[in-house]
Amino acid sequence: MVSENTKDEILQELTEKAAALWGQDRAQALAASLEQTASHLWDIRNADPGTDTEPGFYQ
Amino acid sequence: MSQPYEFSVAQSAEEIRQGRLSPVELAESLLSRIDDLEPDLRAWVTIDREEVLSAAKDRENDLQAGRPAGLIHGVPVGLKDIFYTDGMKTTACSRIYADFVPEYDATCVAKIKASGGIVLGKAVTTEFATSDPSPTRNPWNAAHTPGGSSSGSSVAVATQMCAAALGSQTGGSTCRPAAYNGIVGLKATYGRISRYGVVPVSWSLDTVGILVRTVEDAATMLQVMAGHDPNDPGSSAQPVPDFLDEMRLAERPPRIGLLSGFFQDHSTSEVWQHTQEAAQKLAGAGATVEDVALPASFASCHSCQRLVMNVECAAFHQEFFQHRADEYGPRIRSGIEMGMLVSGVDYLKAQRLRRAFREDMTRMLDGYDVVLTPATPAPAPRDLNTTGDAAFQSPWTSSGLPTIVIPSGLSQDGLPLGIQLAAASWQEGRLLGAAQWAQKVLGVNLSPPQNA
Numbered sequence: 197m198v199s200e201n202t203k204d205e206i207l208q209e210l211t212e213k214a215a216a217l218w219g220q221d222r223a224q225a226l227a228a229s230l231e232q233t234a235s236h237l238w239d240i241r242n243a244d245p246g247t248d249t250e251p252g253f254y255q
Numbered sequence: 256m257s258q259p260y261e262f263s264v265a266q267s268a269e270e271i272r273q274g275r276l277s278p279v280e281l282a283e284s285l286l287s288r289i290d291d292l293e294p295d296l297r298a299w300v301t302i303d304r305e306e307v308l309s310a311a312k313d314r315e316n317d318l319q320a321g322r323p324a325g326l327i328h329g330v331p332v333g334l335k336d337i338f339y340t341d342g343m344k345t346t347a348c349s350r351i352y353a354d355f356v357p358e359y360d361a362t363c364v365a366k367i368k369a370s371g372g373i374v375l376g377k378a379v380t381t382e383f384a385t386s387d388p389s390p391t392r393n394p395w396n397a398a399h400t401p402g403g404s405s406s407g408s409s410v411a412v413a414t415q416m417c418a419a420a421l422g423s424q425t426g427g428s429t430c431r432p433a434a435y436n437g438i439v440g441l442k443a444t445y446g447r448i449s450r451y452g453v454v455p456v457s458w459s460l461d462t463v464g465i466l467v468r469t470v471e472d473a474a475t476m477l478q479v480m481a482g483h484d485p486n487d488p489g490s491s492a493q494p495v496p497d498f499l500d501e502m503r504l505a506e507r508p509p510r511i512g513l514l515s516g517f518f519q520d521h522s523t524s525e526v527w528q529h530t531q532e533a534a535q536k537l538a539g540a541g542a543t544v545e546d547v548a549l550p551a552s553f554a555s556c557h558s559c560q561r562l563v564m565n566v567e568c569a570a571f572h573q574e575f576f577q578h579r580a581d582e583y584g585p586r587i588r589s590g591i592e593m594g595m596l597v598s599g600v601d602y603l604k605a606q607r608l609r610r611a612f613r614e615d616m617t618r619m620l621d622g623y624d625v626v627l628t629p630a631t632p633a634p635a636p637r638d639l640n641t642t643g644d645a646a647f648q649s650p651w652t653s654s655g656l657p658t659i660v661i662p663s664g665l666s667q668d669g670l671p672l673g674i675q676l677a678a679a680s681w682q683e684g685r686l687l688g689a690a691q692w693a694q695k696v697l698g699v700n701l702s703p704p705q706n707a
Contacts, residue, residue, distance in 0.1 A: 210596050213596050214592070214596060217592075217595070217596075218592070222592075226589055226592060226593075229589040229590075229592070229593050230593070230596075232561075232593075233561075233562070233565070233593045233596065233597070235558070236557075236558035236561050236562050237558075237562070237597070237601055239554070239555045239558035240555050240558050240559060240562065240601060240604050240605050240608055241601070241604070242555075243552070243554065243555040243604075243608050245552075245604070245607035245608045245610065245611040246611055249607045249610055249611045250607065250610065251603050251606035251607050251609075251610060252606060252607070252609050252610030252613060253458075253459045253489075253606060254445070254446060254459060254488060254489040
């Protein structure tokens with residue numbers, strides 16, 4: 197399973213969401229966190245848990 | 256002659272049981288120790304001296320009246336300031352909870368009291384048990400972080416201000432500060448110890464942690480607190496064995512899987528060499544040590560842990576955050592904000608990946624009693640703006656598997672180093688047995704300068 201989005205596209209999407217919620221200044225201040233979150237999202241979007249795997253909230 | 260504050264949990268309980276030490280004498284010794292060290296180390300938020308001495312007197316009266324003594328009868332225990340304590344402030348070291356006084360004890364606190372334990376006080380945590388550093392100082396070198404989030408609990412145990420303290424782990428908050436301070440940290444299987452009455456970071460990751468100086472004490476504290484709690488939806492109905500018995504039965508040369516790959520790549524050369532030397536020493540004493548490969552699902556486990564933590568943290572704080580965002584520290588604030596940006600689909604994908612990862616890790620553990628890694632990538636960083644790196648803990652927190660850190664030596668800079676062992680779910684007895692055996696073989700008991 198491969199994500200159609202690149203890491204940069206995910207970052208762009210997150211930055212736009214952040215700016216809409218908290219304004220441009222705050223989005224800018226969150227740049228490092230946004231980059232890290234984009235990287236985490238890219239990781240999970242490119243991983244495959246298997247079609248039949250349900251979430252494991254309580255391990 | 257040893258002072259009472261130097262005793263482990265097991266020694267304290269035995270001395271009290273035999274009538275050679277009174278609970279009041281032990282409490283006074285620890286309170287005096289706190290008076291001496293607290294100004295420099297800043298490990299405590301609340302100490303109610305009168306309440307501690309009154310509880311100690313009650314325990315003494317119990318013994319004199321011949322009432323049955325619990326497993327930790329008369330032993331004071333420190334609590335990270337996220338554990339609810341009936342009538343005593345539980346601040347989570349935050350402005351949001353600054354005046355919060357719970358009306359009941361967390362289940363694990365109630366169990367400590369039911370076993371004869373005494374609440375010594377509330378220990379410093381990083382704000383809401385996340386990653387904004389606390390004011391607590393590392394007793395080995397004040398220029399280095401003590402780690403977090405269970406910073407006060409770890410420092411208090413390392414410096415003999417108490418023999419046991421509770422922490423918690425959502426990423427690496429018990430085992431990492433244990434390693435940085437040269438003590439033993441145990442994170443049991445997710446669901447083994449109730450989280451009811453513990454201020455949450457992330458419901459599906461949070462695990463109560465145990466900070467002590469010996470493996471035997473870790474088993475004792477686990478025995479006191481383990482068990483099903485209907486008030487905690489994550490609590491397991493797994494039967495609770497006699498962990499001390501299981502530990503003794505499993506105290507023999509274990510089959511050890513040595514995890515390299517990620518753990519080698521992310522360790523300093525000093526830490527990796529130290530870990531290999533420890534593994535060789537264990538093999539020399541009879542353990543079977545084999546290299547074992549990590550499953551492919553390991554690749555996303557850190558990302559899953561971080562995303563799930565941020566989303567659940569955002570969900571818990573949503574109402575406070577709407578009106579009081581400025582009252583949060585910078586790291587928890589940005590973590591909450593990141594959680595708010597993650598979609599439901601991505602959150603659920605992370606939870607599905609966690610489940611698949613856990614199954615893979617369980618398969619990987621087939622054929623081994625435990626797997627071994629360095630406790631941390633490096634000794635405590637010389638940086639008070641960080642709580643260190645949780646990368647070696649978060650795979651175990653994410654998968655829910657039990658893990659323990661034991662001290663294994665000192666770095667060239669004179670800072671504690673540790674090794675980490677992990678076992679399959681519900682195999683704490685096996686984990687504790689292997690750790691007890693390894694602790695004896697390695698023969699390392701670290702003591703910071705304050706203890707000299």
